[in-house]
Amino acid sequence: MLSAQSPRSRPLALALVGAFLVLPGRALAQDPEPLSAFELLARSPQLGGSDIPRDLPGRATVGAPRRPRAPDDSLPMPDLGMQSPLPAPELRAMSSGPFRSEGEPVGAEAASPEVTAEGSAADVPMGMPSPLSPHGVPSSPLSPVPASTTALLDSSRSFQVVPAAVAVVPGLLFHGLAPALAGDGHTAKRLFALEGTGLGLIALGGVPIALTGASRRTIAPLYAVTLAGFSVFGISAIANLYSVVSPTFDPGVPASSLPPVEFEMGYQYVSDTSFAYDHFVSLGALARFDEVKLEAIARLAPDEGNTQVRLGGAYRLLGEPERNRAGSDGSSLDAELYGLFHRFPTEGFTVVGGDVGFRGRYAMSRVSPSLAGSFAEASIGMALQGYSYPGPVSDGNLHSQLLFSFGYGVWLGRGGGPFKGEAMLFYDHRKDGFAGGIRGLGGGVVGNFGLRTRALLTETWGVAAEFQAGGALVGRLSLVYALGGES
Amino acid sequence: MSRIGAMGMLSALLMTGCLRPAENRAVRxxxxxxxxxxxxxxxxxxxxxxxxxxxxxxxxxxxxxxxxxxxxxxxxxxxxxxxxxxxxxxxxxxxxxxxxxxxxxxxxxxxxxxxxxxxxxxxxxxxxxxxxxxxPPGWDSTAPFRFAALADVQEALPRVGDIYARLSKDDSLRFILFSGDLTENGTREQLLEFQERLEAGSPIPLYATLGNHETFSKDAEEYTTLVGRGSQSFVFQGVRFTVVDSSNGTLDPIVEEQLEGWLAASRQGTHIVAMHVPPQDPVGLRGGGFANRGESAGLVGKFAREGVDLTLYGHIHSYYSFTNAGIPAFISGGGGAIPETFDGVGRHYLAVDIGANEGLREASLVRVD
The missing domain is CATH 2.60.40 (Immunoglobulin-like)
Known part of the structure; x- marks a missing residue:
């Protein structure tokens, strides 16, 4: 779990562990115990060892994942049916889907380094019943997966309209319902657990907030817990949909290396009835080092004069550096520090401040194999900002702000070719950006929602786009130029 | 094609509604x-x-x-x-x-x-x-006077008589300036009950703006019918009082335009501005203010440039004394709605002494419980 490159950050790793407690680790996938080829095969999907419909872009996976394909008659398939060397209880323990007796993470075996390194799990036909597999022996007491289960598992590996529809209504309220209908009981249990965790955190933070009248003495930790609950709830809601829609496409993989330097230039439009500005030039620069990332962002309104500049960077505490994350599933934790300068000439004030916080990203394949290709992201921090009013106004203001965001994203690109990137639906709690917060029934409590994407189309050229909806609508489209290219 | 057009229209309307949630109230x-x-x-x-x-x-x-x-x-x-x-x-x-x-x-x-x-x-x-x-007689004089600032009664409506009883002990109070959230949901029944209890218990009138809780019922239609405007301005004994509808954590452009006129009209005089949701929550981590901090900073900066003497807010169920852009600011949300704990305040109102020539003289916290 911990990056060997940041031994000084071990204490912070404990914080990450706390943050990720709600998400079960991929324990079996990290099992260092060497397995024999026979055991590997016994754990293969043909024996119900996994309900993974395809390979995982997991930590130990390098290269493009493979789609399930039809059985290849040329592949040697040993007849293990009734003669499995593993005792029946062990086999049952490794069985997958909704009929598993225990909640062990299915598919983790297939994502283990040993499996992927040898290509066993990826090369064998997955999701398809083999004529030599126990699937064909439904009455066998050693059969890890009953025939009925097999049918469900097989069906779960293809897109189904009903689960996809259910994922929206009532799936947005009952997370896990869609994969359960699709026969993916493992994912269903995990998502229900996530949803329960989210609701529990919301109650844990929200009820005391209500009872204390949002007391100034306790609001900060309670607010953070409540928002964490909403983030887990939101992530499980989208994961619910993703799990049943993902069979329609190959899952993306995180780029094994990102360019050392990127430049960005584009256009931003802001529709806000409270401000005179609307058109912006968007500029950005990003430099990646081993564990450090430096970033500069500017938004300039040529006609109105509004100017926003953000300078700062991130230090990778956990996970592989973006410059060289081959073999990583993209999970990471960064410490961030940014400075802000924002001038509002028409409104007659200037904001100068700083943000400090943490940002973590978690590969959702660790939650369930059917969520491979997606990730969850969350950040928490605090901003301190001074507002100054040039001219006759005698006094300014100093304000703090709770920073919190979460999102659910997918990696774009399949490992081959230069096309790489990511897209993420997100919620951002901060109220000092162009989008601001939603002007709702409770005043200005809720932040904004958005979709952010960035992709390199060639080795050096790419695009970045963002849409945010809060109190204002913000759209941005930029051209990205990368030095060093992506791999 | 027509379906796409209809969907587009619907989306545009929804977007517009999200961007200007207070527009209908401003028009009303x-x-x-x-x-x-x-x-x-x-x-x-x-x-x-x-x-x-x-x-x-x-x-x-x-x-x-x-x-x-x-x-x-x-x-x-x-x-x-x-x-x-x-x-x-x-x-x-x-x-x-x-x-x-x-x-x-x-x-x-x-x-x-x-x-x-x-x-x-x-x-x-x-x-x-x-x-x-x-x-009343002497309404056009410039004599100093005292009024009470109060907000956020909400579900404590059955107990609001305690506040009126406390107010009755101070004969110098001329009226109550109420910064929103009279009731829990803004229904007709609740608003009528509020008014009946006010008339029965208070010796002085109450002039109000609406709060976000009034918008819970038909976007405050009943409030408009029974109480009046959410945004308005009046002058009493040479002091201008302006209340604006900030219940969605923003000011609608229509209100903002009206506000600019009221600010300009009292640039040289004493001017008090009140609203429900404060532009800036003094506890920044809580963020109980406007939805956009830039908008709030711009608004209080405008107040300062136009010489506003005092800002009064509600929404936060406690008492705060602070400044915004140098202007004295008070949150007096002590009407009885779920109180902020650990603040040592409880139900309260603010007694404000002000004069057309003297400006803000004194603002005192008056505890009810």
Whole structure:
């Protein structure tokens, strides 16, 4: 779990562990115990060892994942049916889907380094019943997966309209319902657990907030817990949909290396009835080092004069550096520090401040194999900002702000070719950006929602786009130029 | 294609609604104080009173300012004998009725039991336009005075009488300036109960803006009908009071334009601005202020440049004293709604001493419990 490159950050790793407690680790996938080829095969999907419909872009996976394909008659398939060397209880323990007796993470075996390194799990036909597999022996007491289960598992590996529809209504309220209908009981249990965790955190933070009248003495930790609950709830809601829609496409993989330097230039439009500005030039620069990332962002309104500049960077505490994350599933934790300068000439004030916080990203394949290709992201921090009013106004203001965001994203690109990137639906709690917060029934409590994407189309050229909806609508489209290219 | 167009239209409307959630209320405000019935066309200037009923020789208003003027146009065939009743009026309020040419019309007070309910018999002239001004004596002086600032009664409505009882002990208070959240959900029944309890318990009137809880019911339609405007401005004894509808954590552009006019009108005088949701929550991590911090910073900066002397807010159920852009600011959300714990305050109101020439003299916290 911990990056060997940041031994000084071990204490912070404990914080990450706390943050990720709600998400079960991929324990079996990290099992260092060497397995024999026979055991590997016994754990293969043909024996119900996994309900993974395809390979995982997991930590130990390098290269493009493979789609399930039809059985290849040329592949040697040993007849293990009734003669499995593993005792029946062990086999049952490794069985997958909704009929598993225990909640062990299915598919983790297939994502283990040993499996992927040898290509066993990826090369064998997955999701398809083999004529030599126990699937064909439904009455066998050693059969890890009953025939009925097999049918469900097989069906779960293809897109189904009903689960996809259910994922929206009532799936947005009952997370896990869609994969359960699709026969993916493992994912269903995990998502229900996530949803329960989210609701529990919301109650844990929200009820005391209500009872204390949002007391100034306790609001900060309670607010953070409540928002964490909403983030887990939101992530499980989208994961619910993703799990049943993902069979329609190959899952993306995180780029094994990102360019050392990127430049960005584009256009931003802001529709806000409270401000005179609307058109912006968007500029950005990003430099990646081993564990450090430096970033500069500017938004300039040529006609109105509004100017926003953000300078700062991130230090990778956990996970592989973006410059060289081959073999990583993209999970990471960064410490961030940014400075802000924002001038509002028409409104007659200037904001100068700083943000400090943490940002973590978690590969959702660790939650369930059917969520491979997606990730969850969350950040928490605090901003301190001074507002100054040039001219006759005698006094300014100093304000703090709770920073919190979460999102659910997918990696774009399949490992081959230069096309790489990511897209993420997100919620951002901060109220000092162009989008601001939603002007709702409770005043200005809720932040904004958005979709952010960035992709390199060639080795050096790419695009970045963002849409945010809060109190204002913000759209941005930029051209990205990368030095060093992506791999 | 038409379906796509309809979807696009719907999306655009939804987006517009999200961007300007207070627009309908701002538009509705412009209709407050206008009504017709029994041959009488009534228009209260600046919407400073809500017309509760008009017709059959009777007019009933709910005053939302200590001083207001109505323009009454009587048709030629209408009766000339009218009874004007003003609820939520200043205790000593008088009616001055005069025609456009300056002729003063006969007015006869009708005794009332409640101190904030006033009624007069007035002989209007059919086919003529009359100006009806309701104001207490000395309303146009510049003498200093005291008023109470209060907000956020909500679900504590059954206990609000305690606050009125405490207020009654201070004879120097002229009226209550209420910064929103009169009721829990803003229903007609709740608002009527609020007004009945006010009249029964308070010796002074209460002039209000709405809070976000009033918008929970039909986007505050009942509030507009029963109480009046969410955004308005009046002058009393040389001090301008402006209340604006910030219940969605923003000001609608219509309100902002009105506000600029009110700010300009009192640039040299004493000016108090009140609203429900404060532009800036003094506890930044909580973020109970406006939805956009840039908008809030711009707004308080504008207040400072235009010489606003005092800002009063609600929404946060406690007492805070701070400054925004150098302007003294108070949150007095002590009306009884779920109180902020560990603050050592409880139910309270603010007693503010102010004068047209002196500006803000003193603001004192008055505990109720």
């Amino acid at each position: 405000d412009s209709k407050v104080g206008r009504a017709e019935g029994g041959g009488l066309s009534l228009e209260v200037e600046d919407g400073l009173a809500a017309v509760r009923s008009v017709g059959s020789g009777e007019v009933m208003l709910w005053g939302n300012a200590p001083v207001f003027t109505a323009r009454a146009t009587l048709s030629a065939d209408a009766t000339s004998n009218w009874v004007l009743t003003v609820r939520n009026a200043m205790p000593g309020a008088e009616l001055l009725a005069e025609l456009e040419d300056g002729e003063v019309l006969a007015v006869e007070p009708v005794p009332q039991v409640l101190p904030t309910v006033k009624a007069w018999r007035v002989g209007l002239r059919p086919g003529a336009v009359a100006r009806l001004r309701v104001a």
